[in-house]
Amino acid sequence: MQAENQTERELTDMLTAKELLGCAQALEPQLVEWRRTLHRHPEVGFDLTQTKALVKKALTEMGYEPKDCGKAGVIALAGGKKPGKTILLRGDMDALPIQEESGVDYASEVPGKMHGCGHDMHTAMMLGAAQLLKEHEDEIEGTVKLEFQPAEEIFQGSPDMIANGLLENPSVDAAVMFHVLGGMPIPAGVVLVPACGGITMASCEQYHIIVHGKGGHGSMPEKCIDPITAAAHIHIALQEINSRELDAHSFGVFTTGRFQAGAASNVIPDSAEMWGTIRTTDPEGAVTELLHKRMTEIVQGVATAYRCTAEITFSDYCPCMVVDKELAGNALTYMGELLGKGAMDMTPMTGGKPGGGSEDFAFVSHEVPTVSMFLTAGNANEGYTYGQHHPKVKFDDSVLFEGSAAYAYMALRWLQEHK
Ligand SMILES: [Zn+2]
Ligand SMILES: [Zn+2]
Incomplete structure (x- = not known):
């Protein structure tokens, strides 16, 4: 847990955490619109025609030059004006082949397909991070590589992008992902960091x-x-x-x-x-x-x-997800600066033992130091009863701006401290 004064702390030559969170909050209507548009039009596996078009259009309008990577991935680079390392931020984009029963008014319009894992949230959060990083591009001390990944649910998107140069040009020094969590008895908007490092998910x-x-x-x-x-x-x-x-x-x-x-x-x-x-x-x-x-x-x-x-x-x-202990320690510090008590070490909850689920960003974790974090997105005690992959799962999109800020701040701070 971070001390209160650290939340407010001034960063040399850089915007404060509070300012960044404010900028992210201003993006909220756009984030919700992106997310709900994606939610209405879920696409599965590598067949992400509409999703990719939305992502590339948004990135281009922000001033990026998005590039295709592999069968259906998209990469965009932010920064690079100041020398430094390269950090990778990943958001996955694919939905599940299940029939939605959530009852939300922006439910899937495609029979038999649903964003039941929250990857629509991840895509919107990453677009928000892209916007924040573009607004503060002069302050990036190195390069941020934004990865929009297909086919996570079939464990093929990540290896396909790696095989097609994801980690090269510029080569990646550290990698970060967030996954939203629904249906947990935890307030929405909390970032959970596996600060103990090691194996956090099974193969x-x-x-x-x-x-x-x-x-x-x-x-x-x-x-x-x-x-x-x-x-x-x-x-x-x-x-x-x-x-x-x-x-x-x-x-x-x-x-x-x-x-x-x-x-x-x-x-x-x-x-x-x-x-x-x-x-x-x-x-x-x-x-x-x-x-x-x-x-x-x-x-x-x-x-x-x-x-x-x-x-x-x-x-x-x-493979199993291997979290780099040092990078996870950095993440806990930075998330504490950004969110105060809204950032927590999840080790006491897990006892440092791996969770049951699997995640194909694990392929990246075997190549470069990686941290995989969670963002709670719906308290089970407040009607967000169902968990990931359930046809009735719902995610609270009031946490999107925090997710965008968390991605962007993680990148800015890590690059600043690792020149
Ligand atoms: Zn899933
Ligand atoms: Zn997922």
Whole structure:
């Protein structure tokens, strides 16, 4: 927690935190309009035609020269007039393939698509930060790289932008993201910083198992090879990895969430399929490697024992999020200057343990020092009952200006202190 006088503190040759927050507040009507326009027209994955057009138009009107990056990303640079380092600010833009049931009057106008993770909030916050940084461009002691990212929900947008030069030209020295949080018993507008650093989110990966047998009439199993029996034994055998092969201290968990075979009660099907997810908090990837090896051996070995064949494939990998302790410490200081008691170390809440969710900005966190923070955007006790990804989730857009100020201030202060 920061002392009161630090909130007011004068920054040499720079605007004060209070002034910046005031400038951000003046942008509020525009921020809400951007956010609600995006909310009405959600787009998914890399198919962000309207979203990208809105972002690029707004950036161009502010005086930026936005550039495409990868399949659907946008990058803009602020500053660069004074020498210094480069800090990356990330906002993701994609929605979810779910039907909105929030009941807000600016609800999705696209059937089956919804901004249910709050990425519309992030895009608007980043546009606000872009505006603030443009207004104060002469005070930027280095360069701010603004990243508008697609396809976070499928963990593909971040690696696609990295592969297409996100972290080069100029090369990035530190990276920052915020994610809004809904449905928590915390007042809206609080920035939560994982000041302890380390792993704050688990890795995530999908797997798909297909077991091939030989189908036929249910009355004559001796003429068939039943893939359901083999798949059931595979499911049980896989549990041995969790209980007998993983170090008790290494966090690794996998869950088969979908198991499917057959269409009729009197028919032995040709195949059976299982789908699941693996999560680990091992930054080196040794747990993932062990899981890949042993899951493959068990799937194939058990299938063979029951006269079947089987394949397992892994996809949509997202590593665990690694937060840089020093950068997180800086973030807590700066957010305290900006928001006073509205900035908190989240370590006492988490006990320094990783949360369950995953986030593809984690790919960046394995390349450059990164901090991933949260901005609370709806108190569960004030009607913002539902959490992220729920069809009824709502986010309080009165926190947008704070989000914009937080992005901009984080960049200005870090560059000022790290020349
Ligand atoms: Zn999400
Ligand atoms: Zn999200």
